[in-house]
Amino acid sequence: MNSHAADTPDNRPTEQQPHTAEDGTIDHGGDVILVRRGRRLNLGGAVVIALLIGALVGLVWGLIARVDSLNTLMLGVLNGALFIGGALALIAVIIDMIMDKRTQRGSAEPRRAGTRRP
Numbered sequence: 001m002n003s004h005a006a007d008t009p010d011n012r013p014t015e016q017q018p019h020t021a022e023d024g025t026i027d028h029g030g031d032v033i034l035v036r037r038g039r040r041l042n043l044g045g046a047v048v049i050a051l052l053i054g055a056l057v058g059l060v061w062g063l064i065a066r067v068d069s070l071n072t073l074m075l076g077v078l079n080g081a082l083f084i085g086g087a088l089a090l091i092a093v094i095i096d097m098i099m100d101k102r103t104q105r106g107s108a109e110p111r112r113a114g115t116r117r118p
Contacts, residue, residue: 040099046092054085 041049058080062073 043093043096046096047089050088050092051081051085053088054083055081057084 055077058077059073061080062076065076067073067076
């Protein structure tokens with residue numbers, strides 16, 4: 001029988017019992033497991049996606065306008081990334097800031113469904 005399978009906090013082997021350190025804190029000797037509750041795109045990824053969308057819009061504009069030189073097409077791609085992608089990135093930053101404030105405020109106090117925050 002595997003002796004590690006039956007190890008619970010009550011019947012740990014003696015070498016794993018919690019011990020008190022010199023400063024008075026208790027060391028349980030266990031590992032910390034962090035659980036991620038939700039998956040969210042980080043801010044850097046959102047900015048890169050926004051710039052790529054802007055560059056793609058500039059490329060499509062250049063192809064629809066039948067641009068004849070590569071330089072003009074690249075200028076359209078860069079302008080699309082700068083103006084359209086920059087605006088989308090700014091929107092992503094604002095949304096991330098609002099979501100971060102909500103999660104920081106929401107972690108301090110539980111909220112019932114249907115109630116509004118002051």
